[in-house]
Amino acid sequence: MAHLAIEGVSKLFGSTFAVRDFSLEVGDGELVCLLGPSGSGKSTLLRMIGGFERPSGGTIRIDAGDVTNLPPERRPTGMVFQSHALWTHMDVFNNIAFGLKLRRLPKSEIRERVENALTLVGLGDYGRRMTTQLSGGQQQRVALARSLVLEPKILLLDEPFASLDQHLRERLREEVRDIQQRLGITTLFVTHGQDEALALADRIVVMRDGCTEQIAPPSTIYRQPQTAFVAGFIGSMNFVHSHTRNGVCDHPLFPLAVPVEDGPVTLAARPEALTIRLADRPDAATVHRTVDFGTHKMVDIDLADGSRLKAMVAPDDRLQAGMKVEPSFMSFFVFRDNALIYQSAPAKGGAEAGQLLPV
Ligand SMILES: Nc1ncnc2c1ncn2[C@@H]1O[C@H](COP(=O)(O)OP(=O)(O)OP(=O)(O)O)[C@@H](O)[C@H]1O
Numbered sequence: 001m002a003h004l005a006i007e008g009v010s011k012l013f014g015s016t017f018a019v020r021d022f023s024l025e026v027g028d029g030e031l032v033c034l035l036g037p038s039g040s041g042k043s044t045l046l047r048m049i050g051g052f053e054r055p056s057g058g059t060i061r062i063d064a065g066d067v068t069n070l071p072p073e074r075r076p077t078g079m080v081f082q083s084h085a086l087w088t089h090m091d092v093f094n095n096i097a098f099g100l101k102l103r104r105l106p107k108s109e110i111r112e113r114v115e116n117a118l119t120l121v122g123l124g125d126y127g128r129r130m131t132t133q134l135s136g137g138q139q140q141r142v143a144l145a146r147s148l149v150l151e152p153k154i155l156l157l158d159e160p161f162a163s164l165d166q167h168l169r170e171r172l173r174e175e176v177r178d179i180q181q182r183l184g185i186t187t188l189f190v191t192h193g194q195d196e197a198l199a200l201a202d203r204i205v206v207m208r209d210g211c212t213e214q215i216a217p218p219s220t221i222y223r224q225p226q227t228a229f230v231a232g233f234i235g236s237m238n239f240v241h242s243h244t245r246n247g248v249c250d251h252p253l254f255p256l257a258v259p260v261e262d263g264p265v266t267l268a269a270r271p272e273a274l275t276i277r278l279a280d281r282p283d284a285a286t287v288h289r290t291v292d293f294g295t296h297k298m299v300d301i302d303l304a305d306g307s308r309l310k311a312m313v314a315p316d317d318r319l320q321a322g323m324k325v326e327p328s329f330m331s332f333f334v335f336r337d338n339a340l341i342y343q344s345a346p347a348k349g350g351a352e353a354g355q356l357l358p359v
Pocket residue numbers: 013017018036037038039040041042043044045192
């Protein structure tokens with residue numbers, strides 16, 4: 001078990017910041033997901049923690065020790081990459097044993113630790129297989145075992161399942177979560193898949209352009225996004241651009257009371273926070289399409305101004321394409337210049353109703 005502290009870490013490539021003044025503390029046994037679009041600096045940050053990239057500034061500590069300038073082999077970290085880079089001329093056992101042999105451990109201990117690692121990743125009988133005879137998922141399990149066998153204090157996973165199909169990815173991430181919890185190993189997991197982050201993480205760090213947008217548990221990220229970027233990046237979100245005057249939105253469909261200073265605002269509401277009434281006004285919105293997902297229906301609604309909203313309704317709902325409707329928001333967020341400035345009653349749990357947030 002270990003504690004990781006990243007303090008004001010930056011990485012410059014030429015004159016461009018890949019990571020800028022980044023700080024994060026990860027507690028003993030915690031699993032934190034780094035989530036963000038391509039190029040937001042997730043891999044660079046992970047590589048700096050693993051020692052594969054040198055920070056341009058800042059400090060990285062593991063427990064009491066400053067590891068900022070240590071090479072990878074002198075850090076108590078284990079890294080699993082997207083491309084697993086297993087040795088094809090060795091069987092599974094020897095791939096996993098390699099790092100232990102470098103440490104000149106006794107043969108009997110190596111055997112025991114490799115066998116334990118194989119059992120841990122569900123490959124107990126695969127020791128003598130060549131790695132070329134394994135499926136993609138099995139190869140990633142071997143890569144994970146190869147890291148775990150060295151008993152790192154911190155496990156670093158860089159999109160380890162990105163090349164696998166959806167079904168396998170879901171299964172493996174559950175296995176990783178189980179293993180991580182069983183071992184209580186402090187873990188950082190890089191992904192650009194929001195589902196992966198929501199399913200795995202104790203906390204999510206949403207990154208954008210090398211900076212932190214928000215650090216919070218998954219449910220907080222979903223229910224109380226602090227920026228419009230986070231609101232749009234995690235889950236599905238409807239955005240409506242408007243103005244407030246005297247505490248009211250001047251959008252014809254959403255004349256909501258919003259106690260903020262006059263000015264431009266972006267209203268945002270989740271599909272499940274929309275209610276829809278049938279309307280016969282010609283300037284009402286129109287149902288464009290409904291898609292039945294079994295557990296719920298998604299309804300695309302075209303507004304008179306050409307924008308489109310998504311609403312989630314019950315599977316037995318009778319809405320059909322072409323119907324005239326009036327959508328309204330049961331709960332919503334208000335952003336100005338990317339920052340959350342007001343949140344109405346939340347969809348479920350979360351902040352207090354009608355909470356005015358500091359700008
Ligand atoms: N070795 C390098 N030399 C120059 N620029 C680099 C280097 N590595 C990364 N970058 C740049 O740093 C920025 C962050 O890259 P990084 O790979 O960390 O992002 P990421 O969030 O992991 O993206 P992805 O999800 O696509 O892997 C990008 O603009 C990238 O082009």
